[in-house]
Amino acid sequence: MTRLPLILAALALLCGCTFQGTGIAPFNPAPAPVSERDLEVPFVPTPPEVVEAMLDLAQLGTDDLLIDLGSGDGRIPIAAARRGARALGVDIDSSRVSQAVLNARMAQLETRALFRTQDLFQTPIRDASVVAIYLMPEINLRLRPRLLTELRPGARVVSHAFDMGDWRADAHEVVDGRNIYLWVVPAEVAGSWTLTDPDGSVMTLDLDQRFQEVSGTLSGGGQTLALGDVTLRGTQLRFIAGGRTWWALVDGGTMTPDPAGGTQPAWRAQRNS
Ligand SMILES: C[S@@+](CC[C@H](N)C(=O)[O-])C[C@H]1O[C@@H](n2cnc3c(N)ncnc32)[C@H](O)[C@@H]1O
Structure with missing residues (x-):
């Protein structure tokens, strides 16, 4: 699977382009404390219709706790909170987190969509019933053992763009030309x-x-x-x-x-x- 769309979109954002029609304040292009070069995954936002499709695919409900690992401007946790779920977004870049907190406040969802500056590899995930990711293939593979062992059986993982190698997705859709994947964490039965x-x-x-x-x-x-x-x-x-x-x-x-x-x-x- 090519990384070209991610890289092009990242470049577009770095050039100061904003995104339209999201209801979320545009990305502030002020210099980030963490340089894009230090990040293994640059900030590239998921389009709103793809966010909604991801939440549909995960069958997100009001009892769910969604964690977005690498939450950017907070659009996935905010969309989850808008559906009545609780949500947490973590991002290693504190300027993204500040933007996400502001966006949650503007949407009046700050009590249900929380954000934290944190490395996703240090983020406890065991309480999540849904994990959302838009990362990179090798990051997905590095995360995979934790998803399988720390999440409860039956928890859902939903990914934009990238799969999990030989852990076959339980569902796959193409939305506006973008791949989205769903895995349901299997109980250990062997x-x-x-x-x-x-x-x-x-x-x-x-x-x-x-x-x-x-x-x-x-x-x-x-x-x-x-x-x-x-x-x-x-x-x-x-x-x-x-x-x-x-x-x-x-x-x-x-x-x-x-x-x-x-x-x-x-x-x-x-x-x-
Ligand atoms: C492709 S963007 C996805 C943003 C958002 N989830 C979305 O779908 O719109 C990836 C995000 O992951 C963040 N990130 C990269 N490496 C990270 C890490 N090790 N821990 C936490 N966040 C990280 C980046 O700052 C960026 O905001």
Whole structure:
């Protein structure tokens, strides 16, 4: 994927161009305390319609806490706050943060959209239910292990322009010629589980996992069946085995029937240590 659009847009901004129709005060071209050369990712704003599409893709709701890692002028957290969510933006460049704080105040959203000058690699993210990024491919890859381990399973990550390498996106859209991606942080399911059906039968569920890609077998009664049509989205695992569709909700070392699958026998699975 080319960086040319980012670089061109950064150059346009450095030349003093402003952006129109955002409802947000234009970028102040006064010299920044952090030089653009020191930044691994320059400030390039996401167009407003792309911001809205990112929030739609993440299905942002009023219960969400969105963190924008590298928040620039604050447009993504402010748009999230406008939808009733709580939002935090962090940027390493304090002049961007000052601009974002001013923009939030102008939008009368300063109690719901907060901003902090901070290196995104030092930002605690575990409380976020949605993380927004518009960074660079290699920064996404450096962030990836933290997104997968620090965020709760089911948290969403939404990215403008760049993907996450071999962590395949759960959804991808092109909006006004720009790529936006969504990942749902998968629960950790790899390993061996003991599955008990209410009729008393006990089976072993063995799962292999790479990100949200899962395969495995269900063994019991002298038979081993390969799982079919396995999907994992956040904490929701679904597979077919023995002519039956299993809908599971994963909670740490326990699986129980997922009500999304309708009425199911009250089976339970426990991870083997
Ligand atoms: C491409 S802009 C995206 C701005 C905003 N998220 C948007 O989509 O409009 C990237 C932002 O990341 C900030 N940034 C770069 N490196 C950073 C770092 N290590 N920690 C925090 N922010 C950083 C830059 O100052 C810039 O404002």
